[in-house]
Amino acid sequence: MILTPIEIILLSTLVFCLLVQLYYVLFVHLKLANAIVEDVPVVSRKPVSVVVCARNEVANLGAYLPTLMTQNYPEYEVVVVNDRSWDGTEELLEQMAKKYSNLKVVKVLDNDKFLAGKKFAVTMGIKAAKYDWLVFTDADCTPASDNWLMEMQQPADENTEIVLGYSPYLKRRTLLNALIRFETFFTAVNYLGFALKGVPYMGVGRNMAYKKSLFFKNKGFAAHMHIPSGDDDLFVNAHATKYNTEVRLNSESHVWSEPNRTWAGYLRQKKRHFGAGKLYKAKHKFILSLQIVMQFMFYGLFAACMFLSREAQYLAGGVLLLSILIRCFVYPKLLKRLNYGDLRWWFPILDILLFLFLTLNGFLAMFGKKKVNWK
Known part of the structure; x- marks a missing residue:
């Protein structure tokens, strides 16, 4: 030849x-x-604050918020930030607050004096949280089990400040859905795999946790407040290390999420993520x-x-x-x-x-x- x-x-x-x-x-x-999935040991089960940001999510909150309120965990609160919604979200949350004593509602009002966005809403939720260990998810998400918080609780090692979870998308019979789930799979394989190697570089806000003290010690999102996205991955990218980050793989720690139903919506989502990636560490x-x-x-x-x-x-x-x-x-x-x-x-x-x-x-x-x- x-x-x-x-x-x-x-x-x-x-x-x-x-x-x-x-x-x-x-x-x-x-x-x-090949990673071994180990059950999270029953430690002190310290109190947990769950933070959810919602903007015109009345349908999703009605469907999924009850699954957050009935977790098998001794002491926790759910902080929902109503970010300038006009679709009935406020009325729904008022009704749910009467039903669930551990639901705290924070309302963000329209104001021309500041640039509102998800990072501002997340910051308001963190400020309102009364516990140091914060678990994050979205309004269109539902935990895979009632033991989700048990899996995402603060680890026994006090040096652990960040826990990265996994959030798959629900299955729909369309090509777009298959592509979204496949892309989500590779994203997860990358960030979870590198985290296991001691090189954590991002997390997904649909299922992650960190300490409130870590947030304020590093001045929150101040370094990238001008970027629309990045409340999850940019924060992890800036502050996660091989020494303060753990990964949760147990199936009960997963959080299922509603995927985009349109190509335009998916393109907008990926465009936001593309902008955030420019600020990753070199x-x-x-x-x-x-x-x-x-x-x-x-x-x-x-x-x-x-x-x-x-x-x-x-x-x-x-x-x-x-x-x-x-x-x-x-x-x-x-x-x-x-x-x-x-x-x-x-x-x-x-x-x-x-x-x-x-x-x-x-x-x-x-x-x-x-x-x-x-x-």
Whole structure:
């Protein structure tokens, strides 16, 4: 077999891209797949404050708030921040406050003197919370079990200041839903896997916890208040370390969430996340950028090899097949562990579709309108 210098360079670069990708697969993601899920020990069961921000969420609060109010935990409160809602949220919360003595409602009013947004609402909720250990979720979320707070409680180790949980999306029979759940899966595999390696770089506000004292010690969201998103991932990125962060994987610690039902809504959500990622620490941006660039180059180089000789095409096809086989060994196990077992049969197709979608979304985020609101 004789290859031209150009073919050798392209195929060698293709193999290099594969080797970099395999680092993430075998040394980060596989670590999560093999992680032992241990029950959280029954410690002192210190009091907990659950913080929920809601803006025009009357339907979701009516459906899901009762699941937060009936947790199997001895002492806790639920702080709901009504952020300038006009859809009946205020009236619903007033009714629920009469029913549940541990429900505290905080109201944010319209005011031209400050820029209101989710970070302001979260800050108001944290200020109103009376306990140091704060557990966060959203109005459109429901815990997987009545033991959710038992799993997300303050760990016995006082040095632990942040706990990262996992929040899968509910299943709907649409292509958009499959893509959203698959993207959420890879996001979780990344941030949970790196956290297990001692490199925590983000968390998801639908299911995470940290100390109120940590929040105020670091002046809350002051460093990135001008960014619409990032109340969860930017805070974790700035303050999480290998020494103060733990991960919760037990299925009872999960929180289920309602996914976007429209492509436009999903694009807006990803655009907010794209803006927050620009403020990650340099080492985290490098890790994540390298992962994306290598994947982009891998598919691009494979496509380029299809215009070369028959021998080069066969070799490139073999590299692609090897990549798929290795990932098919790791990811179906992870999909099952993270409540997305039904997607494991569609893994290769969804992997390519997700890559194309995120590439398109990246261009839209760079050249589209800059202003994005949280609701």
